[in-house]
Amino acid sequence: MNALHKTVASLALAVTLAGVADQAAAFCGFYVAQADATLFNNASRVVIARRGNLTTMTMANDYKGEPKQFAIVIPVPTVVKKDQIRISENALIDQLDGYTAPRMAEYWDEDPCNPPIYYGDEEMSADDGSGGGGRSAPTKVPDYKVTIEATYDVGEYDIVILSAEEAGGLERWLTDNGYHIPAGASGVLGSYIKQNMKFFVAKVDLAEKNKLEQPFLRPLQVEYESPKFMLPIRLGMVNSNGPQDLVVYALTEKGRVETTNYRTTKIPTDMDVPEYVAGEFGPFYKALFQKQVAKQGMQTVFLEYAWPLSISCDPCTGIYLSADTLTKMGAGWASEYHGGVNGGFVTRLHVRYDMAHFPEDLTFQETADASTFQGRYVIHHPFTGDATCEAGRAYKKDLYTRQETEITNVASLTGWSTETIRKKVPGHSNAPAPKTGGSWWEQQ
Amino acid sequence: MPAAYVVPMPEDPRFYQIACLTALLAYGVTFLEFDVTPLRIVAILATAQLTQYAGSRWKGIPFDPLSALTSSLSLCLLLRANHVPVLMLAAVISIGSKFVFRLGQKHVFNPTNLGIALVVALSGDAWISPGQWGNQATLAFLFACLGGFVVHRSERMDVTFATLLFWGSVVIGRSMWLGEPMTIPFHRLQSGSILLFAFFMISDPKTTPDHRVGRVLFAALVCAFAYYWQFKLFKNSGLIWGLVLMSPLVPLIDRLLPGPKYTWPGGKQPLPESAPQLTGEALAAK
DSSP states (O other): OOHHHHHHHTTTOOOOOOOOOOOOOOSSSSEEEOOGGSSTTTTEEEEEETTTTTTEEEOOOOOSSSSSOEEEEEEEEOOOOOGGGEOOOOHHHHHHHHHSSEEEEEOOOTTTTOOOOOOOOOOOOOOOOOOOOOOOOOOOEGGGGGEEEEEEEEEEEEEEEESSSSHHHHHHHHHHOOOOOTTEEEEEEEEHHTTOOOOEEEEOHHHHHHOOOSOOOOOOEEEEOOOOOOOOHHHTTTTSSSEEEEEEEEEESSSSSEEEEEEEEEEEOSSEOGGGGGGHHHHHHHHHHHHHHTTTTTTEEEEEEEEEEEESSSSSSSSOOOOHHHTTOTTOOOEEEETTEESSSSEEEEEEEOOOTOSSOOEEEESSSOOEEEEEEEEEOOSSSOOSHHHHHHHHHHHHHHHHHHHHHHHHOOOOOHHHHHSSTOTTTTOSSSOOOOHHHHHH | OOEEEGGOOOOOOOOOOOHHHHHHHHHHHHOOOOSSHHHHHHHHHHHHHHHHHHHHOOOTTTOOHHHHHHHHHHHHHHEEEEEEHHHHHHHHHHHHHHHHHTTTTTEEEEEHHHHHHHHHHHTSSEEEOOOTTTTTTTHHHHHHHHHHHHHHOOGGGHHHHHHHHHHHHHEHHHHHHOOOHHHHEEEEEEEEHHHHHHHHHOOOTTTOOOOOOOOHEEEEEEEEHHIIIIIIISSSOOOHHHHHHGGGGGHHHHHHHHHOOOOTTSSSOOOOOOOHHHHHHHHSOO
């Protein structure tokens, strides 16, 4: 399969061929690691900002192939006008991804012999991005029973908005214009046509692309007004090579977003894990996600983050989302307020899907649920001093049991064997069960 | 509590409904992570019973806890809110509506249905999660629901089957028209929310038309509205909104198609000779 073919196989969403990368920078006090979407190969990332019927969809484009071979076809509910298509910035999506990623919090056990007075900390910063322009010219193409509603040049993209009367004509038009359509797409296209949906077709304008200094393609942003709060995933599953990951960052006015035609479940959270997990949080979260997908029979959408934008993150895993950033993502209703943001809610949904388990497109609703949720895993660093006092001895006795619980937690979350995990926890490698005659440090 | 409540096979279908709804709630909380805490369940159930008691005193009729328990269990299953008082308000509206909106022996609105609709529409604090059941447990769900049919042999189950038939037809028919694979309508129909609605909400004999033809017509109207709501307006929970908006038509349907009024077994309505008579509060007229 050539690069173009691969691209069109992910029709509904921009193709993603991302490798694994780590971003390990601490912006706030307790934060040490995050599991961002780049951990997951073939993870598509989409930001959906929605208020009333107005939707702004920003699609990350981490296509790594030849730009001239890049092409996408995305069903959209309405004809999209010239000023409703923009170019966004990967940095903005990365920022939103980092801000909402599952996270690790760490705490240090106090000296049990000299308990200190409580202390804490917190800080914030801000960032921004840019957009583009275009032209329009509606034309009927009778031979294909396809109407070119508009054509736009937006940044490095050539964009065509199509409506069609029947799938065969649309397929022929796309094929004749250099888009390779995988077998099996025709039926899916046909059902979207009957639902009166339009098609957003984009490919790269090489001349414009070469003017850019950056090597990668920038995200496409589409705005439209429609009662349909959905994400078409069916085209992307035609001819796909197995399960795909999708991360949706939803920006809404007041509450959590969930899928209405699939169950939304919360990712397991607030679990204590051993110290070493801080050093391998990426693999830990990947294994955890895989385990949860299997546990739920690959039938659910996972909630990884739900937080009112007016409430500060805790712990923070990324740069603070400013009103300016949010406006660029389509959430213009979030206004700057006393150094924070007034109003708005962010939801992060993560789904692994294939045709067998997710036969229909994802439909969403914004609920009134304003409660906070985050995927959060906690490390308690043991106190390593002498602690020879009475309280210190009691602390050491409890520590072993606590660490055993942490080992069990990681095993149940990830499916890793307890033996493997024990080897990474000091004092537990050869201790399958707690001894009654004293703790490990006493035996040593 | 009178001994009649604890007999293993009571003929009052509400006993089976209560057992079934309780099991579904336990399943939802244990396996599906329903966002409903014991405190919230107690708050809803207690508010419903208090409202039932107050309404009974107001109307001067004996206190019957069973219907209020059924309605409040349905609220626990379906309604979510940020704040507990909003859930309690829904319970007050649900049970209170039976005493306020009534024509003769019947209620105008299904109590749970009205409670949910009003707080979701007006409070800005409550919501329904149509996807909360997922699609995995459908068979178990269906057997539990059908079990109720077998157990109490209710003559009023026609409205349930008519609803399933009509809704199944429009969902499958639409997919066929669109050329979608059949996995799509079957996925939609596997939602536990639809079975819960058909078996435990629209089936309420106190709010459906008296004549069988009327009940089938009523199911068709609710499904037609739900279709418009979900597939033309692209909103959610069409059946629930369809039921609340079509309910005011029931008196009209009853006038056009009169039939015998329903009372719970053992009530004022004479029972078949073979059916044992129950006594006690559970049999009181509502």
